[in-house]
Amino acid sequence: KAVVSTQSTGGLRCDGRRPQEMRKLKCELGVSEGADGSAIVEQGYTKVLVSVFGPHECANRTARNHERAIISCSYNFASFGAAVRKKKMTADKKTTEVGVMIQNTFEAAVMLEKFPKSQIDIYVQVLQGDGGERCVAINATTLALINAGIPLKDYVCACAATVFQDSVLLDINNLEESYRGPLFMLAVMPQTESIVQLQLDHRLHNDHLDKVVRETIQGERERESVCVCNLCV
Amino acid sequence: MATRLSINEIRYIIDGVEQDFRTDGRAAEDYRHVELESRVLPNTNGSARCKLGKTEVLVGIKAEVVDVDVHAPHIGKLVITADCSAVASPKFVGKGSEALENDLTNILSFIYHSTETLPLKELCILPGKSCWQLNVDVLFVQCGGNLFDVASIALKAALHNTTLPKVRVSGEGIEMEMEVADDPYHVWKLDVSNWPICITLYQIGCSFAVDPSEEEVACSEGYVHVGVLPSGDVSSMEKSGAGNIDPTVLLEMVEVGVRVGEDIHNQLDKQLEAEKSLAKL
Numbered sequence: 361k362a363v364v365s366t367q368s369t370g371g372l373r374c375d376g377r378r379p380q381e382m383r384k385l386k387c388e389l390g391v392s393e394g395a396d397g398s399a400i401v402e403q404g405y406t407k408v409l410v411s412v413f414g415p416h417e418c419a420n421r422t423a424r425n426h427e428r429a430i431i432s433c434s435y436n437f438a439s440f441g442a443a444v445r446k447k448k449m450t451a452d453k454k455t456t457e458v459g460v461m462i463q464n465t466f467e468a469a470v471m472l473e474k475f476p477k478s479q480i481d482i483y484v485q486v487l488q489g490d491g492g493e494r495c496v497a498i499n500a501t502t503l504a505l506i507n508a509g510i511p512l513k514d515y516v517c518a519c520a521a522t523v524f525q526d527s528v529l530l531d532i533n534n535l536e537e538s539y540r541g542p543l544f545m546l547a548v549m550p551q552t553e554s555i556v557q558l559q560l561d562h563r564l565h566n567d568h569l570d571k572v573v574r575e576t577i578q579g580e581r582e583r584e585s586v587c588v589c590n591l592c593v
Numbered sequence: 594m595a596t597r598l599s600i601n602e603i604r605y606i607i608d609g610v611e612q613d614f615r616t617d618g619r620a621a622e623d624y625r626h627v628e629l630e631s632r633v634l635p636n637t638n639g640s641a642r643c644k645l646g647k648t649e650v651l652v653g654i655k656a657e658v659v660d661v662d663v664h665a666p667h668i669g670k671l672v673i674t675a676d677c678s679a680v681a682s683p684k685f686v687g688k689g690s691e692a693l694e695n696d697l698t699n700i701l702s703f704i705y706h707s708t709e710t711l712p713l714k715e716l717c718i719l720p721g722k723s724c725w726q727l728n729v730d731v732l733f734v735q736c737g738g739n740l741f742d743v744a745s746i747a748l749k750a751a752l753h754n755t756t757l758p759k760v761r762v763s764g765e766g767i768e769m770e771m772e773v774a775d776d777p778y779h780v781w782k783l784d785v786s787n788w789p790i791c792i793t794l795y796q797i798g799c800s801f802a803v804d805p806s807e808e809e810v811a812c813s814e815g816y817v818h819v820g821v822l823p824s825g826d827v828s829s830m831e832k833s834g835a836g837n838i839d840p841t842v843l844l845e846m847v848e849v850g851v852r853v854g855e856d857i858h859n860q861l862d863k864q865l866e867a868e869k870s871l872a873k874l
Contacts, residue, residue, distance in 0.1 A: 392680060392735055393647055405635060409734060411680035419683075434679045434686050439730040440637045440653025447674075483679035483686070485734070487651065488636055 374535055375404070382519075382531040382579055387500070389507040397508020401500035404533055405490035410500040412508040414480035424479070428472035433463040433482040435497065441489045443534070458494055459484070465498060465518075465547055465557045471511040480510060491533035492520040498547050498557070499583065514549035516556055517580040521546070523568050530579040542568075546576045550584045553577060598811055606812045607798035615809070621802040622853055627746065629861075631754045631868055638727075639755025643747035646806060647737020650744050652729065652751040658718065658760075658773065659726040669716020669724040673701045673731065675744070681736045700741055700831060701731065701748070704791045704820040707828050712784050718760050719769050725757060738807045741818055745791035746861065752788060753865045756780035789820040789828045790857060792850040796838055801846050803853055817846050821854025823862070 372378060383404030392398035395411035402408075418424035419432075435458040439446055462482060470480065482504070484497045495518035502516045521530050522541045529536060537543060542564035547557035564572070598606075609615045619625070625646045634640035639654040662670065675697035677690035684690070705711065716725040729751070731744050758774045759781055774780075794801045795813040805813060814836025820829035827847065832838060838846075 392649075394682060394735055394737065395680065398680070409678075409680055413683050432686075436679060438651075438653070438678075438732050439674065439676065439728070440634060440640070440655055440732075443636055445655045445657070445728050445730075481683050481686075483683070485678045485680045485732075487732075488634055490636075 373529060375533060379527045379529050380575060380579065382582060383533070385583065387503055389503055395504075395508075397504045397506070397510070399500045399503035399507055400487075401496050401503065403492060403496050403499075403531065405488060406493055406496045406533075407486075407488040408493065408496045408500045409485045409487055410497065410504040411483045411485075412480065412501070412504040412510065413483070414508070415475040415478035415510065416481075418477065418479045424477050427476055429470070429475035429478045429480050431463050431467055431470065431472075431480050431482060433459045433466075433484070435459040435462060435484045435486075437486045437489065437493070441486050458497070461494065461557060461559070462497060462501060465516060466501060466505070468556050469502075469512050469514065469516045469549060470505065471513060474511060480505075489534065491535070491537045492531060492545075494518065494545055494559075495520045495531075495547070514551045515584050516547055517550055517583045518545065518547035518557070519576050519579045519583065520544065521572055521576045521579070523564060523572060526568075528568075528572050528575045530576065544572050544576065546573065546580070548577055548580055550577075550581050598808060602808070603812050606809055610797040610802050610809065611800045613800075615802065617806065619804075621800060622849055624742075624804045624853070624857070629746065629750055629864065631750050631865075638757060639751045639753075641747045641750035641754070643743050643750065644735075645739060645743045645746075645804070647735055648733070648739055648743045649735040650740070650747045651732040651734055652744070652747040653732070654751050654755050655728045655730075656725050656755070656757050657728065658723055658771075661717070661720075661722060661724045666721040667717050668713035670726040671705060671711065671713065671716075671729065672726060673705060673729045673748075674698055675701060675731045675733070677733045677736060681733055685736075696833075697731070697733075697740060697744065700791070700818055700833070701744060703831060704741075704745065704789055704818065704829050705748075707789075707820075711788065715783060716757075718771055719762060722769070723771060727752075727755070738810045739793060739804050741791045741793050742804065745789070746857070749785060749788050749790055749861060750865060752783060752785045754782075754868075756782055787822060787824075789822050790854060790861075792819050792821055792854045792857070793817070794819065794846040794850050795834075796836060796842065796846075799842075801842065801849070803849070817843065817850070819847055819850035819854065821851055821858070823855070823858040825851055825855050827851060 386402040397412040498518035521544045543561040545559040628644040630642040637653040638656045677685045679686045761772045795816040797813045815834040
């Protein structure tokens with residue numbers, strides 16, 4: 361099996377980062393004039409645009425909830441986003457699954473009780489994918505919801521990690537993802553340190569689990585402080 | 594996106610266009626401020642982002658080596674796909690955008706399918722066997738009217754900075770082999786000096802205008818797409834939308850379309866050249 365060596369001499373990763381170093385983060389709010397809230401987040405080369413519409417009246421009267429708002433989420437990956445071009449598929453299983461994942465994440469974070477019988481739409485468009493698209497999507501959604509003025513219980517920060525040769529690598533890029541090591545995605549609300557979403561692909565040894573969770577949360581706290589600084593600007 | 598206007602507002606807008614003084618102060622032939630950014634997507638061979646008014650479009654071009662078309666064995670292929678992202682409007686979720694996407698794809702493909710204007714011969718690698726296929730993906734991130742023009746401007750800019758790897762052809766006859774260069778700096782660029790752009794003219798009242806705002810589109814009946822080459826020639830034309838257009842008005846529309854098109858080509862070429870001097874590639 362061809363394993364890409366992600367660590368050259370000096371303990372650096374293939375893009376020159378240290379194991380716990382995150383990629384360069386760039387965020388911009390209010391990019392889409394038509395939407396109630398929007399944000400573009402770039403982590404390294406991964407770029408995701410999220411638009412939020414709402415709260416507004418439920419499009420589907422049977423789906424509306426009398427006590428809280430419902431969230432509808434749609435996740436799309438642009439055809440030119442990946443290294444190999446993907447033809448657009450409307451009901452791709454994987455994209456639907458990510459959409460549902462983001463919806464569940466924010467049902468825990470948004471104060472839905474404040475808007476009974478309404479609907480909040482979250483639309484995610486991945487413009488460029490270089491690893492960790494789901495995480496960038498969650499980060500961008502948090503910012504878009506803030507831009508829309510929708511009350512949140514806390515920020516939701518997400519980060520992807522893997523374990524390579526006993527050390528935890530945070531904020532992995534596409535090359536590191538394709539290495540087929542354990543792919544650990546964690547979304548937390550940093551103030552309370554409560555985990556909102558957790559996904560693990562492939563195998564991860566039990567001994568490493570605690571370390572991975574702790575270091576990922578640490579990375580997300582850094583991410584949260586960067587986001588807050590950005591919002592103040 | 595459906596704008597509701599009162600009868601008086603509609604009258605006001607139509608009168609404005611007919612008197613060559615629109616609501617925002619522009620003349621019928623004036624375009625709004627165009628914002629253009631090149632090479633925004635590193636994953637692609639060429640890309641551009643264009644923003645005009647409330648419309649924003651991202652064009653990404655990816656090239657791949659494919660088998661030639663049996664009916665056209667000496668030219669390459671250009672496949673244009675339009676995609677309206679859900680981030681632009683809740684109406685575009687799932688299948689909601691299909692009708693608009695088909696419309697956009699068809700019109701853009703139509704404007705760009707003329708083999709005389711496009712240097713598709715350059716894209717042929719092994720005549721009769723392999724050629725480059727340029728997959729052009731047009732992603733609408735915001736839809737605020739005048740979608741075709743913005744897409745075509747972004748398309749031209751994206752094609753201008755598209756780099757294709759050099760291919761080394763060796764052997765003769767049936768044993769011809771090709772080797773695509775791995776070196777990211779061993780590339781060549783297409784000649785886009787003869788690519789058309791689309792100018793859409795909307796009939797509003799008894800007169801017509803280019804680059805309408807959403808409110809003006811709501812007052813219009815029928816529109817004409819004119820594909821204009823840098824030389825001032827018309828490469829293609831199509832009338833869309835519901836509404837009748839008077840033949841004399843149509844001729845005027847085409848004249849204006851050509852004038853505006855040439856102007857845009859000049860300005861675009863100047864900016865693209867200036868940009869080329871900044872970058873090394």
